[in-house]
Amino acid sequence: MNFIPKYIFFTKLLIVLNDYYNRLLFLVPVCFIRPKRYKNMANNTSKEELAQRLKSALGDFSCFLRQCGKHPDIEVIIHDANNVLNHRFEVLGSGLITSDPIDWHCDFKSGFKWPHGKYYKKYIRVNKGDNSDVKVPIELSRCHHLLWLGEAYLITQDDKYSSEVVNEICHWIKENPYAYSINWSCAMDVAIRAVNWMYALNMIMDSKIVDDKFCKQVTRSLLEHVYFIFHNLEKGAPYSGNHYASNLSGLIFLGLLFKDIPSVRTYFDFGLSELYREIRNEVLPTGVHYEKSISYHRLMVELFAYPVFLLQKAGFDVPLDIYYRVKSMFDFVHSYTKPDGTAPMVGDNDDGRLLPFVKYAFNYHAYLRSVAFCKYKDRVYESLPTIDSFFLFPETCILTFDSSVKLLSSRPKLFQDAGFAVLRNEEFYVFFNGSGIGMYYAELNKSVIATHNHADLLSFDLSLGGCNVFIDAGSYVYTSSLQAHNEFRSTRKHNTINIDNLDQYHIEQDKFWAYSNFKIPSVLEYAETIQCQKVSGEYSWSFPEDTVRHKRIIEVYSDRMFVIDEFKCVNEHLFQSCFMLDPGIRVESVNHNTIELFHPEIGRRLRLIVGDIDHVDIRIEVDRVSFSYGCLNETSKIIMEFRQKGNFKYSLKIVPINE
Numbered sequence: 001m002n003f004i005p006k007y008i009f010f011t012k013l014l015i016v017l018n019d020y021y022n023r024l025l026f027l028v029p030v031c032f033i034r035p036k037r038y039k040n041m042a043n044n045t046s047k048e049e050l051a052q053r054l055k056s057a058l059g060d061f062s063c064f065l066r067q068c069g070k071h072p073d074i075e076v077i078i079h080d081a082n083n084v085l086n087h088r089f090e091v092l093g094s095g096l097i098t099s100d101p102i103d104w105h106c107d108f109k110s111g112f113k114w115p116h117g118k119y120y121k122k123y124i125r126v127n128k129g130d131n132s133d134v135k136v137p138i139e140l141s142r143c144h145h146l147l148w149l150g151e152a153y154l155i156t157q158d159d160k161y162s163s164e165v166v167n168e169i170c171h172w173i174k175e176n177p178y179a180y181s182i183n184w185s186c187a188m189d190v191a192i193r194a195v196n197w198m199y200a201l202n203m204i205m206d207s208k209i210v211d212d213k214f215c216k217q218v219t220r221s222l223l224e225h226v227y228f229i230f231h232n233l234e235k236g237a238p239y240s241g242n243h244y245a246s247n248l249s250g251l252i253f254l255g256l257l258f259k260d261i262p263s264v265r266t267y268f269d270f271g272l273s274e275l276y277r278e279i280r281n282e283v284l285p286t287g288v289h290y291e292k293s294i295s296y297h298r299l300m301v302e303l304f305a306y307p308v309f310l311l312q313k314a315g316f317d318v319p320l321d322i323y324y325r326v327k328s329m330f331d332f333v334h335s336y337t338k339p340d341g342t343a344p345m346v347g348d349n350d351d352g353r354l355l356p357f358v359k360y361a362f363n364y365h366a367y368l369r370s371v372a373f374c375k376y377k378d379r380v381y382e383s384l385p386t387i388d389s390f391f392l393f394p395e396t397c398i399l400t401f402d403s404s405v406k407l408l409s410s411r412p413k414l415f416q417d418a419g420f421a422v423l424r425n426e427e428f429y430v431f432f433n434g435s436g437i438g439m440y441y442a443e444l445n446k447s448v449i450a451t452h453n454h455a456d457l458l459s460f461d462l463s464l465g466g467c468n469v470f471i472d473a474g475s476y477v478y479t480s481s482l483q484a485h486n487e488f489r490s491t492r493k494h495n496t497i498n499i500d501n502l503d504q505y506h507i508e509q510d511k512f513w514a515y516s517n518f519k520i521p522s523v524l525e526y527a528e529t530i531q532c533q534k535v536s537g538e539y540s541w542s543f544p545e546d547t548v549r550h551k552r553i554i555e556v557y558s559d560r561m562f563v564i565d566e567f568k569c570v571n572e573h574l575f576q577s578c579f580m581l582d583p584g585i586r587v588e589s590v591n592h593n594t595i596e597l598f599h600p601e602i603g604r605r606l607r608l609i610v611g612d613i614d615h616v617d618i619r620i621e622v623d624r625v626s627f628s629y630g631c632l633n634e635t636s637k638i639i640m641e642f643r644q645k646g647n648f649k650y651s652l653k654i655v656p657i658n659e
Contacts, residue, residue, distance in 0.1 A: 038227065041261065042220030047205070050215040054202040057256040059313070059394035061203055064154040067397075073358045073387050074155060080359050081152035084145045085164055091140050092133070092351060093477075093630020102168065104175050105182055107136040109630065110480065114182035116175070123185050126479045133480035134182065135350065135629070141172065141183040143196045144356050150203030151357065151387070162207035165200050166214055173217060178224045187232040188243040191250025192354060194225040198253060199355060199391065223264070226254040230267040240278060242296055242352065245303040248275040249354065252307035256314055272311070279304050279325050287328030288418035292435045293347025293452040294336060295475075298365055301329045302354035309375065309392055330372035333365055334381060335410045335422045336431055338468070341366030344431040344461040345472040346420075348452035348489070351629040357388045362628040380410070412533045414526040421526055421535040423556045427656060429463040430561070432554055434537030436521045437505075455504040456494035457521055458537055458552040460563075464606060464656055467599045468582040470495045474626035488626065497565060497577045499541055499548055532557055546571040563652040564612075572645040577652075579638040580625060587620050587636055595638065596657075605657035610640060613650040617641040 068074065083089070087100040094108040106113045112132035114123060125134045146165050153161035176183050184190060201218065204210060229250045234243035248271045255268025282290050282300070289300040305326045312318055336343055343365040351362050360367060367388050373381035374389040374397040389397045414421045419435035437451050462470040473493040477484050486507050491498040498504065506517040521539045528534070538551035549568040555561060565577065581587070581597070588596040593610040595618065610616050623637040642650070 038220055038223035042216050042223060045212075045216050045219040047210055047212050047215045050201070050219055051205040053257050054198060054205060057253070057310070057314070058199060058202045059391075061154060061391065061394055062206070063394070064151070064203075064390060068387055068390055069155065071385075071387060076358060077148050077151045077387070078155065080145070081148040081161055084149055085160065089140060089145065091136050093628065093632075094136065102140075102171060104141055104172060105137055107132050107134070107480075109133060109136060117177070117180050118182075120179050120181065120184040123182050125182070125185055128479075128482060131480045133477065133630075134185075135478065135480075138183055138186060138189045139351070141176070142189055142192045143168070143172070143200070144353065146196055146200035147203075147355065147357055148359070150200040153204050153207065159207055159209050162204035162209045165204050166209050169197060169218055169221075170214065173221050178221075179228065184228065186243070187229050187234055187250075188246040190225055190232075191229050191246045191253075194222055194229075194250055195253045195354060197222065198257060222254060223258065223261075226251065226258065226264055226267055229254075230270070239281065239290075241282070241291055242299055242303065245275075245278055245282070245300060246354075247271075248278060249303045249307045252310065256310060272316075275304070275307060276319060276322055279308075279322055283325045283329060284415075284417040285328070286415040286417050287325070287330070287332040288415050288420065289329065290418075291347070291452045292418055292420075293349065294343050294345060295347065295349030295363075296352070296452055297329070297332065298343070298368065299352040299354065301333060301368060305329065305371075306354060306392065327372075327376060330368060330376075330381065332415065333368045334372070335413045335415075336420075337365055337369065337410075338429055338461075338463050339466045340463075340468075342468075345474045345627070346431070346433050346435075346456070346459075346461075347454055348475045348478075349629060350475070350478060355388070355391070357391050358386065412528060414524060414535065416524060416526075419521055419524060419537070421524060423533040423535060423554065425533070425556065425558055427465060427558060428556050428561055429461075430535075430554060430556060431461040432524075432535050432537070433457070433459045434521045434524050436539075437518055454489040454494060455491045455507065456496055457504050457519055457539055458550065459494040459496040460554060461495070462561075462654070464604060465602075467584070467602050467604050469585060469597065469599075469606060470579050471582050471625060473580050473623070475629065476624075476626035476632065477630055492576070492578055493580065493623075495579050496552075497550060497575055499550075499573050499575055500543075501574065501576070504539075504541070543571075543573075546573075548573060560653060560655045563654070564649060565651070566647075566649040567644065568647050569645060572643055574641065574643055575650075577640040577650070579640075580623065581636045581638065583625065583633045583635040585636070587638070590618055590620065593618070607655045607657055608638075609653040609655070611651040611653060613642060613644070613648065615642060616650075 086098070087102055088096050088098050090096050091108060097108045099108065105116060110130065110132045112130060114137065146168065149161045149165045229247050233247050236244065251267050251271025252275060255264055255271060258264040259268065284290055289297040308318055308322065308326050342363045345363060366383055367386040369381045369383045370386040370389050371392060373383065374393050412423050421432040423430040423432065433456055435453065436457065437453055460470065461472055473488055476488045487493065490507060491503040504519055519539045519541060521537055524535060524537045526535045533556045534553065536551060536553040538549065541548040541550060546569055551566040553564040584599055584601055586598045586600060588598045593616060595608040597606040597608070618640050621637045621639060623635055624632050625635050626632055
């Protein structure tokens, strides 16, 4: 008997009932639902007690300076901490702005401010009529920057840093009363803020600035945070995603902090069982998170792995399948990480992190390899040690700074269940995307599905040595501009082929993240010999009077590679093959069917040769890419355009020129 439809039905029913329950809360003054019982618990808290709770849950950070004092990122941490001291922030592409006193309710980019003192369920988070972005104030209120202040205090023992942590937390609590602020409007952000507070507090607890009065205040707020998370869970049906995972992660961290409080222990037990269930549901057997966005995979590694590591530290017996499923997520990171430590920007990204101990470039993912090496002691992950590794494993991680240690390249690998493949040798790196819609296909009978994927079937990223050549354009923004959001998820922004100027999926122009008219890719095929690595994928594109079958084959050799596109159709169509260039790449020449590219910084040249087809119109256009949320860079895009019908193929030979 198939229980899945019944499970989906009852899950949706519970969500509907919970929605009606939440609507009733509009009629109830918040003073009656506020967890008043936590006031007495907090009033009995001393500095010594809170310090012991934090150290027991997170570990002893007192040896940070001895372990990490010579780390090259120390200067970066001090620089960023000094900016925070001066209330200078850079939030999601805002540029470096000054907010003194800090305005926790303002979108610095548009100038829009959400009103103070409004019940959290009554806020309008998204307004298509303006360019406001709610992600800006809630990102600032995740309080990642407090980590850098705490680290700066550990490095210098200067109380100006610990004082700023205390003052900002007190100011945030004053400006954001429980349940009455835009920064209480999403339980995901509440959970992430609480976890960052915990780590920042554990870094400064030996400072004389931290006193009993402050400890009582912050303890009460943290207890309100865990109460809020549990009563505002963001579970989806039939499947959940990163929001619910954040909720569960917050319940685990806060549950370990307040494990002796019965109500919090109830929340913790729920979070523990649900966390295991979500890991089993959301992580594919190959280790890829089922939303199939590289940026969100990195976020999910932090949301799943970090609480699991904490549970193991606390003595919990983590099930073996959970252990290996989490480890497999790091295996995927190891595979997709480029030679320069960055990651391809497949799918959506919003710069989401749980614990950014160092402010790396957003698409730098190599720090997770260091975390995996410290945890699993598997030399395959070996890389330069990171600050992150210390704070996750303060008692066991020994950081050495041998500059000769380099990222070990992984082998080529096919991630069949996700539709991804990584081809690589000493010269080439290729990330191939044949994934289709994220999550599972259970709801494809719906006309519209929301997803963090883009219309980018059979697209690929290409690097030559340490030089990025063809890149994904990124995401840029979400709700502040529906037009820009749709532009960056369109087919023409990716290194694949669009037909008749249409997107592979129909982008719902008036809905965020929504698509219809889905294409289901066929199973990827992968083969490897001594001379060649080869991957292929295909899908069908239905038109009113025709169906186009598109198959892409990529072959990688030691000194060259081929991109071969095969088509089967009846009627004539317009085909556009697009290649988004890294901003560092310069187009040197276009001559008939040959293009020469040059990267002036590293002095590498690349030749592209079009074959197997006549009458190709090649042009270079100015375009834009986004390496981080809210940020734009100008670049060039190659467009190869041709009209054809019947069965035919088109190929592109890519050859490095060694001078």
